[in-house]
Amino acid sequence: MADMNWNMRTVALGETRYPYFYGYDCMDRIVTSIAAYDADRFIVVTDDNVLARHGESLLPALGAHAPVQVLSLPAGENIKSPANLASHLEEAIASGATRRSVVVAFGGGVPGNLAGVVAALLFRGVRLVHIPTTTVAAMDSVISLKQAINSCSGKNHIGTYHTPEAVYLDVALLRTLGDRELRSGLCEATKNCLAIRPDVVPDLRRVLARGDLAAPDTLLWLLEESLEAKISVTAQDRYEQRTGLVLEYGHTLGHAVELCDQRLRGSAGLSHGEAVMFGMLAAARISAQVGGLTLDDVALHDELAHALGAPLVVPAGLETAEVVGVVRRDNKRGYLPVTGEEAAMVVLDELGTPMGSRELPLVPVPMDLIRETVAGLRTERHGLTLQR
Ligand SMILES: NC(=O)c1ccc[n+]([C@@H]2O[C@H](COP(=O)([O-])OP(=O)(O)OC[C@H]3O[C@@H](n4cnc5c(N)ncnc54)[C@H](O)[C@@H]3O)[C@@H](O)[C@H]2O)c1
Incomplete structure (x- = not known):
């Protein structure tokens, strides 16, 4: 059984490797780890539920290290759309994102997938970290390189593969799930x-x-x-x-x-x-x-x-x-x-x-x-x- 506070597993997908850090009540360690990326800006992709419930546990602490831009939409599968992808990309570029910026996927599989495609396309690929907040994201979608949004006719039709730098899970965040x-x-x-x-x-x-x-x-x-x-x-x-x-x-x-x-x-x-x-x-x-x-x-x-x-x-x-x-x-x-x-x-x-x-x-x-x-x-x- 895991140490409750901080553990690491390496995710191996073919030749690709990335670390998965997890623990209970460990947001301070998560922020310290992400701060070490030396980003010039954090682009936090999330949804309004997650932002309201857990934004305070991440954003002010992250903001002490670099400017934070929050791209948030009302929760739900239909935010995985080409229109939202385009507006996230435009907003990130307009507000000063560079190749040194880091996209932070903060939420369930829906904002996680949208963030993955944003990170893959911005300047042909910038660094991505996941902070999953649902069991689906934590136990499934972040253990994958697949990043996709939906077309008008079906699920996950538009996407690519993009490797995250790391995954950071605080299990305490899952306790507010319905x-x-x-x-x-x-x-x-x-x-x-x-x-x-x-x-x-x-x-x-x-x-x-x-x-x-x-x-x-x-x-x-x-x-x-x-x-x-x-x-x-x-x-x-x-x-x-x-x-x-x-x-x-x-x-x-x-x-x-x-x-x-x-x-x-x-x-x-x-x-x-x-x-x-x-x-x-x-x-x-x-x-x-x-x-x-x-x-x-x-x-x-x-x-x-x-x-x-x-x-x-x-x-x-x-x-x-x-x-x-x-x-x-x-x-x-x-x-x-x-x-x-x-x-x-x-x-x-x-x-x-x-x-x-x-x-x-x-x-x-x-x-x-x-x-x-x-x-x-x-x-x-x-x-x-x-x-x-
Ligand atoms: N390989 C992959 O990329 C992969 C694998 C599995 C699933 N997925 C994708 O994941 C998506 C489904 O993910 P999901 O089930 O996490 O959906 P979701 O991201 O929509 O989250 C479900 C609901 O939980 C809310 N929520 C999130 N975190 C919360 C928290 N800590 N407390 C309270 N409420 C919270 C959200 O706001 C939302 O309303 C699908 O789009 C699916 O295609 C992708």
């Missing part, structure tokens, strides 16, 4: 355990059974597990296009349900992590149907989804045909040749071991099986308890 945001990142951490590191499932069960998901030692444990799991598959796969595709477990049906649910319920719809957890319930059933996982493994998925408060059935109002229609346009189509009646999916042979090859952990799954699985997940199931 329950939904907290659980979203924990669902992704659970995915890593099921698809990559099943040996730690007993520990995960114990951690979830304790109930207080925002407890600092729970968050530190989940962070270390996410780092371990993600690095183990990306160390040889800088761009997450080969072995790293196992991280897409649960994402085929997850993205489809997320999109359909958000069309129906808008921002009150499922969070990304909840949708991925639901996608794993479907992927586990498909894995069992094609001779991979056992029924006990499927029950384990249900038990963990229940403990995380993720949906166990298709959200009300969503039609099977609509969900399957979105699966047909899934963005993993380009990696594996499939017919119009198949989808390329991560399917598990056993927990921690995907079918396909280590180099390409995707297999074609018949659309009929996907349709039957979604239809089967429309029925309510009760009585799940978390085993310790």
Whole structure:
């Protein structure tokens, strides 16, 4: 278990390396570290929620070392737009940014991604540091070189790869997250355990059974597990296009349900992590149907989804045909040749071991099986308890 105050792990993505510093109640050390970059200006990209809640813990202290420019927008996925990217770049340049400036991504995955593209494009690339403030950002998006914004027709269509100088996480900042945001990142951490590191499932069960998901030692444990799991598959796969595709477990049906649910319920719809957890319930059933996982493994998925408060059935109002229609346009189509009646999916042979090859952990799954699985997940199931 981590030292509560200050730890460092090296993130390895192919040949690329950067440090990830983390601890509890450590904003003073974070500011001291960032001050050492000798920047002529800090360009802090954030959203209005994060600014209101946590701006005071960063901005005055950072401002003692160099001028700070804050680029903040109302929170939400739709700020990842070309128009906001252009206005952030123009504002940064107009107010005196130079190649010695440092972009500070302060917030969840949304401002983090926008900041990443700003840093990559400003003068063809300036230094970027991440201070993640959500579980999704801390346990997922900052352990990646991918930086992207959305086009009018879809998610993460416009982007590039840019390596941060470092990541700095103060777990204390995560304690102000709403329950939904907290659980979203924990669902992704659970995915890593099921698809990559099943040996730690007993520990995960114990951690979830304790109930207080925002407890600092729970968050530190989940962070270390996410780092371990993600690095183990990306160390040889800088761009997450080969072995790293196992991280897409649960994402085929997850993205489809997320999109359909958000069309129906808008921002009150499922969070990304909840949708991925639901996608794993479907992927586990498909894995069992094609001779991979056992029924006990499927029950384990249900038990963990229940403990995380993720949906166990298709959200009300969503039609099977609509969900399957979105699966047909899934963005993993380009990696594996499939017919119009198949989808390329991560399917598990056993927990921690995907079918396909280590180099390409995707297999074609018949659309009929996907349709039957979604239809089967429309029925309510009760009585799940978390085993310790
Ligand atoms: N490889 C990658 O680059 C990668 C990986 C995973 C996700 N993502 C991206 O991440 C985004 C989702 O990230 P997210 O879930 O962090 O969304 P988000 O950044 O929108 O944050 C969710 C909400 O939490 C609020 N918030 C942030 N920190 C808070 C805090 N400490 N206390 C209280 N409220 C706080 C935000 O203002 C927002 O309302 C998506 O756009 C997704 O595409 C990228």
